[in-house]
Amino acid sequence: MTAPAAQAVRRRVTVRGTVQGVGFRPFVHRLATDLALSGYVSNTASGVLIEVEGLPEGIARFCDRLATEPPPLATVSGVGVEDLPATGADDSFTIRATEHSTGRTQLPPDTATCADCLRELADPADRRHRHPFVTCTHCGPRFTIATGMPYDRALTTMTGFPMCPACAREYGDPGDRRFHAQPVACPDCGPRLRLVPASGSGLRPARDGEALAAARDLLAAGRILAVKGLGGYHLACDATDARAVDTLRARKERGGKPFAVMCADLGTVERIAEVSCAERTALTGPRRPIVLLRRREQAAHPGLAPGVCPGSPHLGVMLPYTPVHTLLFGLPGDPPGPRVLVMTSGNRSGEPIVTDDEEALARLDGLADAWLAHDRVIASPCDDSLLRVRADGTEQVLRRSRGYVPRPLRLPVAVRPALAVGGDLKNALCLGEGDQAWLGPHIGDMGDLTTLEAAQHAETHMRQLSGVTPELVAADRHPGYHSSRWARRRAAQLPLPASVFVQHHHAHIASAMAEHGLDGTAPVIGVAFDGTGYGDDGTVWGGEFLLADYTGHRRFAHLTPAPLPGGDAGVANPCRLALARLWAAGLAWDDDLPCVTACSPAELSMLGRQLTRGVACVATSSMGRLFDAVSSLVGVCHRTGYEAQAALELEAAAAAAGDADTTAYTFGLACGACDPAPVLGALVADLRRGTPVPVLAARFHRGVARAAAEICRRARRETGVATVALSGGVFANALLEEECSRLLTQDGFTVLRHGEVPPNDGGLALGQLVVAAHERQEE
Numbered sequence: 217m218t219a220p221a222a223q224a225v226r227r228r229v230t231v232r233g234t235v236q237g238v239g240f241r242p243f244v245h246r247l248a249t250d251l252a253l254s255g256y257v258s259n260t261a262s263g264v265l266i267e268v269e270g271l272p273e274g275i276a277r278f279c280d281r282l283a284t285e286p287p288p289l290a291t292v293s294g295v296g297v298e299d300l301p302a303t304g305a306d307d308s309f310t311i312r313a314t315e316h317s318t319g320r321t322q323l324p325p326d327t328a329t330c331a332d333c334l335r336e337l338a339d340p341a342d343r344r345h346r347h348p349f350v351t352c353t354h355c356g357p358r359f360t361i362a363t364g365m366p367y368d369r370a371l372t373t374m375t376g377f378p379m380c381p382a383c384a385r386e387y388g389d390p391g392d393r394r395f396h397a398q399p400v401a402c403p404d405c406g407p408r409l410r411l412v413p414a415s416g417s418g419l420r421p422a423r424d425g426e427a428l429a430a431a432r433d434l435l436a437a438g439r440i441l442a443v444k445g446l447g448g449y450h451l452a453c454d455a456t457d458a459r460a461v462d463t464l465r466a467r468k469e470r471g472g473k474p475f476a477v478m479c480a481d482l483g484t485v486e487r488i489a490e491v492s493c494a495e496r497t498a499l500t501g502p503r504r505p506i507v508l509l510r511r512r513e514q515a516a517h518p519g520l521a522p523g524v525c526p527g528s529p530h531l532g533v534m535l536p537y538t539p540v541h542t543l544l545f546g547l548p549g550d551p552p553g554p555r556v557l558v559m560t561s562g563n564r565s566g567e568p569i570v571t572d573d574e575e576a577l578a579r580l581d582g583l584a585d586a587w588l589a590h591d592r593v594i595a596s597p598c599d600d601s602l603l604r605v606r607a608d609g610t611e612q613v614l615r616r617s618r619g620y621v622p623r624p625l626r627l628p629v630a631v632r633p634a635l636a637v638g639g640d641l642k643n644a645l646c647l648g649e650g651d652q653a654w655l656g657p658h659i660g661d662m663g664d665l666t667t668l669e670a671a672q673h674a675e676t677h678m679r680q681l682s683g684v685t686p687e688l689v690a691a692d693r694h695p696g697y698h699s700s701r702w703a704r705r706r707a708a709q710l711p712l713p714a715s716v717f718v719q720h721h722h723a724h725i726a727s728a729m730a731e732h733g734l735d736g737t738a739p740v741i742g743v744a745f746d747g748t749g750y751g752d753d754g755t756v757w758g759g760e761f762l763l764a765d766y767t768g769h770r771r772f773a774h775l776t777p778a779p780l781p782g783g784d785a786g787v788a789n790p791c792r793l794a795l796a797r798l799w800a801a802g803l804a805w806d807d808d809l810p811c812v813t814a815c816s817p818a819e820l821s822m823l824g825r826q827l828t829r830g831v832a833c834v835a836t837s838s839m840g841r842l843f844d845a846v847s848s849l850v851g852v853c854h855r856t857g858y859e860a861q862a863a864l865e866l867e868a869a870a871a872a873a874g875d876a877d878t879t880a881y882t883f884g885l886a887c888g889a890c891d892p893a894p895v896l897g898a899l900v901a902d903l904r905r906g907t908p909v910p911v912l913a914a915r916f917h918r919g920v921a922r923a924a925a926e927i928c929r930r931a932r933r934e935t936g937v938a939t940v941a942l943s944g945g946v947f948a949n950a951l952l953e954e955e956c957s958r959l960l961t962q963d964g965f966t967v968l969r970h971g972e973v974p975p976n977d978g979g980l981a982l983g984q985l986v987v988a989a990h991e992r993q994e995e
Contacts, residue, residue: 226255226300227275229266231282233293234322234623236367239353240264241311242395243287248309251278255305258312259366261683263322268309269302288354289324289502291623311390314366323358323367323681325619326446326598328504328537330355332393337539338547343382346425346547348540349406349592353397355502359622360447361399363595364680369398373593380405407592409540412577414585428543431588435544436553440464442562442576442584445538447598447618447657448569449562449576451583452478452544454554458521461558465523467583469565471857474525476506476532476600478559480545488512488520488556489531494609503619504537505601524558527861529868534559534600540588561599568660568670571597596677597670598657604950613972614948616644616979617658620972622681624652628733629766629986635675635686635706636984639720639977640697641859642945643667645675646981647684653730653985654682658978662698671702686710690988692980693717694750716988720749721760722769723983724943724975729766730986731973736766738939740968741931743924743956746944746976747787747840747860756780758838758944759890761927763935766990772934773927775842776800776884776891779833781826787841789855790848790862791815792823797845799827801893803900810851810903839920839946842892849899850912860945867949870913877911881919885930890923914951921955928960941968945976 231240236259244257244266253270268278283292329337333350336342344350351357364371379387383402386394394400401407403424411427413419422430434441435452438460443450451468453460455477465475479485482500489509491499498507511520511531525531536542546553561569562580570576571594576587602615613620633649643659656674660667679685687710691703700717707715718726725742734740742762751757752771759775778800786792794811798804805812805820812820826833840863847853847862852869856862881898884891895916902912928940940960947953953969960967973979 224269224302224304225272225275226267226269226302227279228298228300229268229279229282230262230296231264231266231292231294232262232296232322234289234291234324235264235286236323237353237358237398238289238324239287239393239395239397240290242353242390243290244282245309245311245390247278247281252307253278254307254309256310256312259314259368261366267300269305289327291322293322293626314368322624323362323365323622325503325621325623326357326359327355327502327619328535329539329542333539334542337542344402346428346543347403347406348409348428348543348590349399349401350539351397351399351401352393353395354393356397356399357446359681360594360596360598361592362681365683367398372398373595374399374401377401377406377592407590409588409590412587412589414581417585419586427588431586432544432546432550432553434586435557436551439585440467440583442580442587443540443544444573444576444587444589445540447594447596448571449580450559451562451580452557452559455520455524455556455558456554458523461521461523464558464560464583468560470560472526472861473858474528474530474532475558475560476534477520477524478534478536478541478557480536480555482535484555485509485533485535489533492605492609494605494611498603498605498611499533499535503601504535505603505613505619506532506534508602508604509533520556527865527868529871532602559600566661566663566667568667569597569599596657596674597659606950607954610971612948612953612970612975614974614976614978615642615658616655616972616974620655621657622654622678624654624682625731625973625982626733627651627653627730627986628735629989631985631989632688633684633686634688634690634985634988635684636690636981636988637671637699637703637706638981638984639692640694640699642974642976642978643671643699644978644981645671645678646985647675647678647682647686648985649682649684653982654678654684655973655979655982668698668702671699687712688714688716688988690716690718690981690984692723692750692984693719716984716991718984718987718991719752719769720980721746721757721762721944722764723980723987725762725764725769725941725983726766726987727973727979727983728941728943728968728970728975730982731970731979732968736986736990739763739765739935739937740939740941741772741928741937742769742941742943743928744944745839745946747838747946748836751837756834756836756838758836758840759842760837761924761931763931763937766986771888772931773888773890775837775839776889776893777835777837779827779830780836780838780841781823781833783832783834787844787856790844791854793841793845794848795820795823796827796833797842797892797896798849801896803893803896808904809849809900811848811854814848814854839944843946846899846913846916849896850903850909852909852913863946863949866913867917867951869910870917870951873908873910873914877914879915879918880922881915883919883923885923885926890927895919917949917951918955921952921959924956925959925963928965929963932965938964939966939968943970943975943979947975
């Protein structure tokens with residue numbers, strides 16, 4: 217007797233995750249065809265819907281490979297399977313048009329040009345040879361062209377470019393890698409480049425290939441070019457041309473802040489910087505962030521101009537990630553040109569990145585000699601991401617934007633639909649609902665109307681893509697923050713106005729907890745070191761040890777406060793911060809101290825009166841300000857031209873000491889206070905002994921780390937808590953973070969360090985979101 221033939225079965229499969237705009241439907245079509253299954257696949261607002269019919273073993277293999285072999289850019293977060301009656305339909309498997317329904321899916325971030333498209337770009341026989349917008353399902357813009365969901369061409373900024381017959385055939389062919397690639401185009405039907413010279417420059421406008429050739433000539437001649445990219449404009453110049461770099465720095469009023477550079481290829485990167493295997497992976501991956509690398513001491517050709525990154529041992533480097541970038545460096549046979557370009561955000565200092573063409577012509581007037589623009593609209597600004605790679609190969613993202621946004625983060629706790637607006641510095645907002653959070657792109661510092669408008673636009677765009685309709689708005693507790701005032705106005709627009717204001721450092725610690733998947737049922741010891749944050753007592757906090765969960769926090773210990781003379785004006789003058797710290801420690805302002813000689817007699821007299829009378833002096837426990845003060849005290853940096861300059865230069869000095877010295881300065885620890893007075897006294901004594909500045913800086917770094925470890929040990933003895941979260945902008949300092957982590961791990965602590973979520977205020981909104989989910993609402 218023979219066994220009966222297996223009966224066909226039918227399944228409905230729903231796939232959630234980043235499954236639209238990544239070639240998922242063609243992948244499903246090929247998989248079903250290979251397994252001789254029938255049915256269909258379609259996009260929905262919730263993800264991808266599949267109905268598949270065939271023999272049980274084929275269906276089982278189909279479901280398994282669906283989750284384990286997705287396309288390169290896809291991320292499968294969930295697969296649901298439902299049995300259906302078999303229909304006995306024919307053997308075909310089809311791709312159906314998008315089903316419009318309610319729900320939520322995930323849009324992939326913008327991705328660097330893939331190897332296949334680069335080959336076509338360079339192939340004279342290919343119809344997309346030198347096409348500045350070559351793309352396919354595996355690469356190119358997504359977030360910055362999407363205007364809504366589901367992700368179809370009609371809901372992108374490509375809707376104004378009707379496809380030619382050849383592109384339409386590729387778009388409709390499930391076997392083609394451009395099947396339903398929404399930005400697909402070619403020279404016959406796609407966006408076009410144009411070169412717009414500055415008024416009075418004597419240059420001629422140009423289009424297409426001529427525009428590219430003219431742009432390359434301008435860069436080679438030392439001119440400054442505004443280049444429209446995926447998420448906004450860059451300002452570019454030859455990074456080996458000292459005159460061009462200095463001109464750009466002066467026009468942009470950038471002070472001494474380092475520029476990022478783009479190198480033509482990995483070989484060029486390795487000639488100017490040291491590159492580890494992990495750093496190479498970060499540089500060449502599909503996200504293509506700016507990666508902080510250590511500069512080679514004697515860079516071979518092409519040597520960088522001194523003005524690219526003055527005073528910094530590190531260099532921010534990225535590789536080309538659009539066809540336009542590749543063409544700017546040139547293809548085989550092109551005239552030689554620069555192999556390293558400064559690529560800095562296209563904006564004036566303090567303003568958001570420019571995306572609109574007419575706005576670029578106005579706001580970048582006087583900065584650029586010409587504009588290399590195109591007619592594909594940018595739906596949302598998205599600046600370059602920035603990260604560093606730790607010694608253990610893990611990454612610490614310092615600016616999370618292009619290549620990451622809008623990919624959601626999985627939350628360990630459910631949140632009601634909410635908007636968190638972040639802080640006033642390094643602003644990035646966050647939307648959340650259920651177990652997902654969407655951190656928005658980097659916006660910048662909320663100091664003027666243009667930045668506020670950029671934040672409002674970012675919220676609208678992120679709501680369109682995530683489908684979150686906020687019922688609650690969370691913000692920083694600082695009453696004077698622009699972001700907090702915006703949050704109040706935004707909350708008033710809700711059907712039932714609801715807002716929660718979260719203490720700054722509590723939000724920092726909560727962001728680290730959320731990133732590491734902690735559900736908040738157990739507290740952590742939170743070490744929050746940053747430059748400024750509004751404290752519960754109305755003073756400026758920033759050197760905090762908190763016992764915290766999502767429901768609240770208790771201040772266990774903190775850096776001993778000192779006056780902050782002149783508020784923001786004082787922050788720009790580390791020499792004044794050093795004098796204030798010496799005054800608070802009872803140490804004399806002797807003439808042999810660098811911070812004293814950096815000030816004029818009139819400035820010293822004014823500051824002395826100010827401190828004695830307490831005029832315009834707010835108390836601060838900020839660790840960031842202590843780093844600034846020590847930087848001036850040892851003679852490294854007395855006046856700053858950009859945020860964190862003094863602390864960065866102090867870190868660079870400490871790194872130069874290497875392992876030659878292992879001494880650490882000792883803080884006074886008593887009654888919940890971490891007193892730097894003994895450290896300052898020891899620094900003054902060592903200065904007078906002629907101890908090298910790098911050794912002084914290294915001893916200070918080690919002293920801070922050892923004090924932090926000891927306070928955490930005391931907190932553990934008192935509470936039993938053995939998990940420590942390190943957060944706040946000071947932990948972008950690689951030396952300090954590494955030493956704190958090493959000491960705490962040796963002591964048996966579980967240490968939470970930031971990875972994809974920035975430790976600075978760029979990650980603040982995530983912490984606000986999860987705290988707001990637990991706090992009492994403040995109407």
